[in-house]
Amino acid sequence: MNSPTGPTPLAGVRVLDLSKILAGPYATMSLADLGADVTKIEHPEGGDPTRSWGPPFVGVDAAYYLAINRGKKSVTIDLKSTEGQEIIHRMLEETDVVVENFKPGSGLQKIFDYQALSERYPHLITLHISAFGEEGPLRDEPGYDMIAQAAGGLMSLTGEPGGAPMKSGFALGDLGAALFGLVGVLAALVERGRTGRGQYVTTSLYECQLAMHVNWATSYFATGERPTALGSGHPNLAPYQAFPASDGYFVIAVGNDGMWASLCEAIGRSELVTDPRFVHNRDRVENRESLERELTSAFTSETVEHWCALLAERAVPVSPIRHLDEIYSDPHTAALGMVGTVDHPTLGPLKQVAFPVNFSGQRPRLTSAPPVLGADNDEVLGTAQASPLNAGGVLSSRQAMASASVVRS
Template sequence: MPEALEGVRVLDCSQILAGPFCSMLLADMGADVIKIEKPNGGDDTRRMGPPFIDTESAAFLAMNRNKRSMVLNFKEPAGVEAMKKLVKDADIIIENYRTGVMERLGLGYEDLKAINPGIIYCSVSGFGRTGPYAKRGGYDLIAQAMSGIMSFTGVPDTPPVKAGVPIADMNAGMFSVYGILTAYINKLKTGKGQYLEVSLLEAALAYTVWESAGYFATGEVAGPLGSSHRNSAPYQGLKTSDGYVVVGAPNQPNWERLANAFGCEDLIAREEYKDNAGRLTNRAKLESELEEKTTLKTTDEWLEILEAAGVPAGPILNMEQIWADPQIQDRGMEAVLEHPTAGTTKNIGTAVKLYDTPGRITEPAPLLGQHTREVLLDAGYSEEDIAALVESGAAVTNDI
């Protein structure tokens, strides 16, 4: 079957997580992603770990499948010129250099727009390309802290806790995909490319939907609630005899089914629990009363009872358990690839299922500079030209 983004070429000058996650998602859908790395080690993620698989970090293998790698040195004029030559046939550029760096190199949007007016140019940064923090460096942890996420993650009366996954980085990558594809659709209609930018801070802030809404409406500053929901109860993890079960009862019918399933029918008519507002106000007491029942059975026993009752519920799974789960296996979420030096590796599969033009994971993360020669030959360089670039330090090849 064809791939949705077949024929779309992406020049990815980003590294670590947000930008590479964006370009990986595009590559999974068929885009030709050329990962342009710096000399002397390439993407910093190549050295992040442990664990390492042979000479490659697991982190790099996870974020860079389906891509080609070339090494260009932008400190050398010939490296900049090579990049400009590649831009002529490109559709999309992704970069996450500090504000002003690409412009000083002569590789900013206006520079490359003059070469290719249809180019879609995406900049990813910590705080955005304008404003008082524009020149600050930014990381996921800082964005989680400054967006408010760390102020209401965790349980009450404990030190600040970040989300267990790099949510600011990942969401910035996802917003970048959204922005790029929106710009690409507009280009198909108008013929015009454009510049767009995404920041980790705003990508994290965009996820504070309930907390910001509550503050706008009431002025109340949200705090941590553990596994509980800010607007619904019970919607949380409850103790069982051997662990926890998470339950969702965000509306009255689900609440009544849950109470009946737990053998707490008397709570339904209780004035303090008669509606969601009351259950939220008395959340701590309700949790205690429910756990008097839930701690009498195991998690598996409750899951069977709750499923039969039509109550949304689930276990809390660790990495070993989720990758053995039959639903995950059935949905093809474990991708197996053969890497030239690391051997057999596994990746997370595609979360979006297109039925006519499905995404594919066919190629492992590339070795540093593995495709430099291939890409330059495609761009019209001769073998002699490539040798000269390598000799000058403007490019690095690593043919296998």
């Protein structure tokens, strides 16, 4: 359940979200969850492209958009218009953080060049998220999450051995950049508290992919050998993967030789403990194919439920491979308070996944629903200013469309 109050460590911080798609909006939603006042600037014609990334749709907006834009206000401004740029500059006077993902070398990046902005607003912190970073031969290349996963190596490490490359189920290119970017913004806010000056914080999907290679990269540096996909296996631990039971799959994660001995006893194969191929972890890693055959022959004799219960009794880390319907009906998920609701003005209660960090035992509350396009024009810009701009086409709103509350499947 979502509590009526919660920690707001970023209360008073004003954020201007000029980004779109996933990485930037996820970062700004996280800032909103932490208490920041976030205003999302969207183009008058259609807004953030993810509003149409469906099905499924809930009302006029795609579920994709609704997943990453709660806690924000929506203001529609044509950033390429002179009038729109003047409005942004008025807003920047009271803005602490700008988040944008303008394409390097684009007109908008030149218009909102950080060097010029910092001279005018020295307090300003700007987070710029790109596909490939600020330097190098790929700096001007466009990119989406899967491009980053391919170019950054994740797809070469994902999938079954010898099989087709696979992307991860989550958008780890975008989400990795969002989270590293969020860390950068928070660090810049701390430093500004000491110096009074802002920062130009940059990260990219590509750089963050490399940062998350961690043990894969250090293993490559140590051996010079090209890593390949291991399916659900681990490059440095064994057994640490999914195994088939008689009715499905489950995973085990053996982190030391003591767990290995407990596993062998549980499955009635105690002779494997002293088998020279499997005595120590390095032996098991070097003989992973033989190890997998031995364990598979044992595990296929019983059900997933049987093995999970038996191994858990012996403190061997184990889990069934669960689907989302199982996860979100699980009492453990409920106990953690990881699902809450926000009240949408036309759709009613919307379920949302909460921010996954607690502060002194309290989780940040879910404040407001993802906004209808242009819903906050009058509040943010002032009725007197918004009305003539609307008449001139600089601003627009989709509130009338949203009020129809048509659910598309």
